[in-house]
Amino acid sequence: MTALADPPRQQFQVDANRTSSDSPRRAAVRRALSNYKTARDRTGATFTDWKSARAAAATIKHEAVNHLDQYLEEFEQKFTARGGKVFWASDSKQARDYILNLAEAKGVRSIVKSKAMTGEEIHLNQALLEKGYGVVESDLGEYIQQLKGEAPYHFVFPCMHLRRDEISDLFEKELGTAKTDSPEELTMIARRVLRRAYIEADMGISGGNFIVADTGMISITENEGNARLTVGLPKIHVALIGIEKVVPRLGDLALFLPMLATAGTGQHLTGYNSMYGGPRQPGEIDGPEEFHVVFLDNHRTRLLADPEQRDALHCIRCGACLNVCPIFKNIGGHTYGTTYQGPIGSVITPHFRGLEDWKHLSGASSLCGACTETCPVGIDIHHHLLHNRRNAAAQKPAAGEQLLWKAFTFLMKRPALYRLATKFAPLGSLLHPLIARTMVDPVRSWTDTREFPAAPLHSFRAQFKAHQRAQTLASNLGGTQ
Amino acid sequence: MRVTLFVPCFIDSLYPNVGMAMVHVLERLGHTVEFPENQTCCGQPPFNSGYWDEARVVAAKQIAVFKDAEVILSGSGSCGAMFKVFYPELFHGQPMEPEAKAIAAKTWEFSEFLVNKLGVTDLGARFEGRATFHDGCHGLRELGTKLAPRELLKHVKGLELVEMGEAETCCGFGGTFAVKYPQISTAMAEVKCNSIQETQADYVISNDSSCLMQIGGWLNRNVGSIKCLHLAEVLASR
């Protein structure tokens, strides 16, 4: 390990400073998300009782996550009975190697992918490209990000930060198409490229929104129909899914599909909802000849072992907590430097990639709780940020900070000393303007951008005492009359 | 009723009027107000920073000070939430857990106490002006306070209350967050204050003085004309 300041934290600071002052981008993101909010509120209102739906969803996920082994095995048994293959990957490397080996063994040349955050998580594209495979992202947003050479900005809306003209410029540069301002034309440009990719691909890779245990199927929900083609056309299919995505019963989707659509995009139901139960069966006319499901652990079991934060595995990746997060809206998705951005990303990344390197994400929150309020499966998101802070301080206290809190405690458990200290507030206020916003201003990180209030001459304590004296006096006088 | 006030350091030193306004409102309703001299800080700063051992030492001190209170009120929804929501968590599984829970049970947010405990909505207050209300996050989401302050403000004569678009959006204060991540915190303040300005209000009212320090800090640097007031100050005026 280097002795230098850790890079993720530094990168976060630098990017946060830059993005939080990029007013046009912030305004655009805010606008997009306020449209989302209007749609979500409208659709949410069509649930008879959103609150009870949330409670039911939380109960189902709790059941699933607390019997994860049982439900995953149930899936495996049903899925393999139909000729599907299941691979259990403990970490990214195992998952990558399995897919690379499979591609090599089958003589695969080109691959088409539909949206899979697990793919981002294990840096799959990079590994495939390094081995010389052609890989095309088929989700429009992901495709744009791939062309741009950038990670997704938001795990549901990968290119939400880009303006239409920026996308048009990108297409012009990368594909040589003419400039256009029409969303339909932009979509058509991408579609032409993508159709070719589906036809040429000999392997399709997808994620999965739900693993349904009792029928041994995976559920994929999407708006463009691209996942359908990704699964249906190539000879071999691989679905790379986090182990926490399980639900016990097919019937549970009656709740989860509309809930995911509502919380995620404000739709009643996502455009295309498909269920896949394995490879093409005898007598069927389409579907892949081979269907592999790769179950990705990659430290999810670490989270499972933590009873306090285990509910973070309930996440259905709807993105709602990002959409309402004032931090996300002001710093944007790339600033996090993680696969999963926003509040839920700040909770789980320390478990996946190490608390010491990623604790700053839990610190960079005002703990406003908008995320927890909106989460459809009732994850206690913002309190988990507090728990991460506590665990980080216990694991490796920051020397300076610990000293500060020790001094703070020393003062706060001595009321007389505390009172004495507060007596200096008016004097401090008197002198503060002399040094405000200079190098020696102790509250400069406040005063650089905001005024600091001046302390009035008489504190509340002093005023209250005077008030009580006056009252006593008045009642004494009253008594003698 | 005997009401015991918890007045956090920044209200004590920077916003004494808020504390006094609470005293006036409660006394006018015929209640006795007391202020234990030995109170200091609720312990939220070390608690939010992850230093729970240190926070427990400070919190234990307040639990001892407020042990005999009948009702505890605070001028900051944030400190109120510390007493009410986080003390039980901080002392969970510790010897002091029962005492922490007892403190939590008798702590009230100021407006909730007036409306839901005392059943009062009209305090006979008069305040001329156009105002908008900021929901402090701790009050709103930890304590569930939304309607009570509005109910009280509706009965203030002369006051015109206009809701802002971002009423429930965090102002960006967040305690030590405001100085650890000043850029993000200020960007959040800007969003909040732009929404305030859109209402063309002359006043921003809140039930949390810590939010008002942030909002006022930004407004005074960038706008100047909009004033911040604590709910108690409006309710005390006539």
Ligand code: SF4
């Ligand atoms: S934590 Fe909740 S709100 Fe956030 S993405 Fe997951 S399910 Fe959606």
